[in-house]
Amino acid sequence: MTTHYLVLSALLFAIGGVGVLVRRNAIVVFMCVELMLNACNLAFVTFARQNGNLDGQVIAFFVMIVAAAEVVIGLAIIVTIFRTRRSASVDDASLLKY
Amino acid sequence: MEPAEFIQHSGGAIGVAWLMIAFPLVGAAILLLGGRRTDRFGHLVGVVMAVASFVVAALAFVQLLGFQPGERRRLIPLYDFIPGMAKVGLLVDPLSISFCLLITFVGSLIHVYSIGYMAHDPNRRRFFAYLNLFVAAMLLLVLADNYVALFVGWEGVGLASYLLIGFWQHKPSAATAAKKAFIVNRVGDFGLLIGIFTIFATFHSLAFAQVFPAAHGASQGTLTAIGLLLLVGACGKSAQLPLQSWLLDAMEGPTPVSALIHAATMVTAGVYLIVRSGAVFQGAETAQLVVTIVGVATLLAGAIIGTAKDDIKKALAGSTMSQIGYMVLAAGIGPAGYAFAIAHLITHGFFKADLFLGAGSVMHGMNDEVDMRKYGGLRKVMPITFVTFLIGYLAIIGFPLLSGYFTKDGIIETAMEHNAVLGWLAVIGAGVTGFYMSRLVFMTFFGAKRWEATAHPHESPAVMTWPLIILSLGAIGLGAFLIVGNRFMTFLAPAVGAPEELPTFNPFSLTGLVTLALVAAGAAFAWFRYGAAEVPAVAPRGSFLTTFARRDLYGDALNEALFMRPGQWLTRLAVFFDNRGVDGLVNGLAAGIGGSSGRLRRIQTGFVRSYALSIFVGAALLAGAWLVVGNL
């Protein structure tokens, strides 16, 4: 079963990654990042069971906390950007270039 | 007769021979560092220092005479100059002391003369400083006991010559002439330097006392190389072909300078070098042959140039070249010629200085006019100058019983014995000398007055005429004193050796008579052309030969075509290459990097998704690499 869980995790992670790359709406991009984090968590939980060790679950727990903090800050940033640029597209914030 | 051994010496006037160099050096230092404060008495300091030097030289000479002939090569060590290479010391022997006497005596007279000649020049003090500097350097040149110190003196006189030719440096022609003299001399110095390197590489020593006794041990090839390289140096300094071109231009300097440096002393340094290095040349016949050829070629070339010049100083300069050609010819012959070379050098020092100072006196009276076509009939207004000049003239053309007669005839006789072709060419040279010197005298002192309206010729002051008188006395008697009875040859023998069989002086030899006849013919032709006939105020066009002589045998043109123009071209090419090639390569590299960076930075699109893609692709590649490596 471990393999199945891990493959599922990898699949979700890759889907999340592709989502980050193809979507322009910052909020959706952010959701995809959350999806990737969740995929990681699944792997951690699976590892915990595989190894008979609770550390994996602890890490997953911490990941959740960090993800929560990240969402708070990330969304605040998106709102701030939106307020000044009137757009939530990540492509519009492209001034920092050559 | 072989040269004598070298003997370490201390004490007496010879022991303090360095004073000879020190006096004028101190004089130069005082005058240069003292600045305008010494303007008032500067010329006196200069004269006193020159005379003091002469006194030391005379005392040293007297002391040297006190030794047995075999003990007359005295070494006075001074200090360690370049450790492992050269210890500096002085060598007082008959050869060097002869030079010392000539330099200090004629030098002192010219110092005195310059007081009058330069009286109106605001920079007279500086002039005397340079003259003193010259005397010091020249004495170092002849007194040095090794090649390095000799080279120091050699370049020192070059510097003094540079400074004095360009003394009136506000005149571009003078500045250019000075620079030309220095650079041409440097070409000679280049040869001399390589010669010195070869000597050091061969013998691991540069001291005369060590090199000369060992010279016979070196291979013929090495000695020939050294000899030829030293000859290049001598050619530069003594204005021999092919490095003669600077001497005529050097006449831009004040006339006393021309007399002292470019007639009596410095230009004879080449002869000194060849005679001094006799031990080297005697082991290299090829080198000797080349020396004699250079000598003959120059004596003819100088004479030809002298026939066509209207500038009195340039005509005399041509004559100087020619006379030094005689000396070089004699120096190339070997011990048989050394005494005649040096004797002619000394008598020439007197009569040529006399002639130059006489010319200076004429110029002084004629508002510095140098064109002989604007002279004429000056014998009445400048009697003392005329008489002394006449004596110098008779001496140089070899009028019987005057100085030149003995010394030049000696050279011609010796050359004739050595090699008939060289001998006859020297005889022809003597004939030409008779012509151009007579031309010079007739154009200047005889015939109609062709003066400019502004000229008011007058006799020069006593301070200028007395040196003329003393020098002309030397021009009368010195030759007979030195040559009759082989007095000078015997005296020099400890220094340079002498032929086993001393020559006997024969006043009625065939060569001597032919020479006299040619000289007389030359003088008569000159009288016919310039004494009896009207001299045109503007030089006629003349034939191709005249132009050839007027243009210094195309020496300058040749230099210009062979060296100057290609040199300028090369310089421009090199500068262009440096800016565009070497530097351009570097700057091009920089521009290339800058340009590609400019293109590369386009990757930074500003789109966060592009960056994320590159991260993601990178992560995928890493994962792939990890898999590949992990499964290996």
Next chain:
Amino acid sequence: MGESITFWVLAVVSVVAALGLVFSRRAVYSALMLGVVMLSLAVLYAVQDAPFLAAVQIIVYTGAVMMLFLFVLMLVGVDSSDSLVETIKGQRFWAIVAGLAFAALLAFGIGNAFVAAPKGLTAATQGGNVPSLAQLIFTRHVFAFEVTSALLITAALGAMVLAHRERTAPKATQRDLSRQRFVTFGRTGKNPAPLPGPGTYARHNAIDMPALLPDGGVSPLSVNRYIARHEAEEGTLPPEIARVLEQDDLERRSNGHSTPTLAEDARSGPDTEPLIEDEDDEAAPHDQPDEAVTAGRIAPRPRSEEDGK
């Protein structure tokens, strides 16, 4: 067996939901899809001997984080939907290639890392899952735990700082606004009075009913263009109102206004008209779309092909 069934069902659900998250045009749908994935994962956690995490996943993620997402979506425009046209050349192609490659590699890489049967957590969770976790968190990982508390506080502060906006000009009082209105009236002749409310002199007290002028005609000023546009789409807009509005549009255009006309609006589809109102913004008349532009705010940048290059 039970686990297998659960896994296969939830795996399919979560992958499909994840794909839906990525490929749905509307952000709200994406958010809902994400909720589905998270709930599925919560169940999978529970199946894998992680009941605490399953609970936290539902409470924190599905409960808090997802709500936050929906709030923000509401702020930036709940009905906005992305155009799925890719503007960066090669981005989508390479993203999918890299995603597939990455998934494959990862699956091959760690999927095959374990061949032994899972050890299970029975030994590790003697005193129950939560107490065991608590023991670990408060002993071995206590430092990290404390740091996360600092992190959360920092995040809260950060959100406040980011959301806060410093006032650069004094807040306009009613007096100022009134004065401003009359100044504008003096300059341009714009009516300083409030716009007529809907339904004034109307038969229906409803917002979609226009006000009537004393002569019984329709006052174009009182018509909410959005609603009118919506009704025009549905075909329920009374023809008289449509006529009045068209006439009004013509007048405005001849006067040099560049307000989008009703017809154009209807064609251009739903606008991304912002729903966030700046706190200090002058309360613009609700039925005046052009007022939103003139109130000094930056209009959304037109999104075009050039932008992506």
Next chain:
Amino acid sequence: MPWLSTLMGVSVLGALGVTLVRNDKLAKQFTLVVSLIVLALTVAMAVQFSPNGDKFQFAETYDWIPAFGVHYGVAVDGIALVLILLSVILVPIVVLASWHDAEKGKRSVRTYFSLLLVLEAMMIGVFAATDVFLFYVFFEAMLIPMYFMIGSYGGAQRSYAAVKFLLYSLFGGLLMLVAVIALYSIAGKGTFMFSDLVGTVQDVTTQKWLFLGFFIAFAIKAPLWPFHTWLPDAAAQAPAGAAVLLVGVLDKVGTYGMLRFCLELFPDAAKFFTPLVITLSVIGIVYGAIVAIGQTDMKRLIAYTSVSHFGFIAMGVFAMTTDAGAGATLYMVNHGFSTGALFLIAGFLIHRRGSQFISDYGGVQKVAPILAGTFLVAGLSSLSLPGLSTFVSEFMVLTGTYQRYVVPSVIAATGVILAAIYILWMYQRTMNGPTAESVKSLPDLNAREKWVVAPLIALLLVFGFYPKPLLDVIHPAVKDTLSSVSVTDPGAAVPVAKEGQ
């Protein structure tokens, strides 16, 4: 007494002190005093140096980074001693000469003088370092003050010149860093001390690569043809004082490094590359001189003469005879004085007229005879006139080289002719001829400037006639270096009777 650390310490403290002084004039005087103190200390140290004693004297060694065997190790042998002497003599002269140089721009005057003192400490350190890593650190750190001196206080194109200088030097320095680290790891001694590293690399191929790493760095620094193009730009744009230190001392680090590191650490590679280096040197001598003739800008001309002179030095180093090596070392010192004088006097002239172009001058001799005279003396020293110290060194280099490489030294000797052309032609165009209208009112040297020039000319003259004090110190060190390369001087073809026999 830790002499060398004291010297550096005094300079660095002086540099800090200068920045604290509020008054510009006071800062200058303070700098001058500090540099004179350093000079006095160095002379006191030099007096105690015993030429025939240990190779390295006044040694100090402390651990710096023990993990890598990096030491703070300083000591001097004869070669380093004379070069340190050169540096500390030139600094007070440069301070005096640049009294008003920094005031032209808007930059801080105090910073300029502070940088000078920092540079002095670096120069002492780079010559004294006995730890290869420490040497590298000084080698690179020296660039920093010089970069600012050129970039902030230089002429119109200063930033271009400064960047070019920095990039060139850094490029070489990085190659050297690679070689230093490679040397450390290949030697496997776990130390960077020079004395421990000598003779550790036996493999010839390895030696060749490491040699190239060091050599290119030094060739750029020196600068040897074809790495020279940064020098004319840097020297022409730098203020005269900085140019003196740049060409007079900093560039000597290159030739010093060749003598100290390239020869001793990699003797076999050095022998292998000798033909190449000699060829480059000879090309540099002739090429530098020819390009100098064609220059229209005085400072660039002087810089190109230095390219020519550095060719002589490099040739002397690689000729591997005692005479040539000692001559090359002496040349480094003399060239510092000679080019220093030339740059400073040209700087005075340029400061007066405000133009670097030769064609803007003419007949200066008439209005400013002392300036012209000193310029001539400095120029003559550049063309190696006997009686001035440069002659001794050039003579020794050429004689020493001639014993082993006849043709190269003959070609190199043509440099004496070309030198006469470029110096005298420049002198003629600036000083002789009718006085140009623009220089009619040019003042002659003032007292301060005379004090700048006088010691240099005095040193040129004294060492021109009596170079023994320097050579006595240099000779044993050079002999020692060459013995570690295991070469012996070629003998005489014809033995001569020894003196006193």
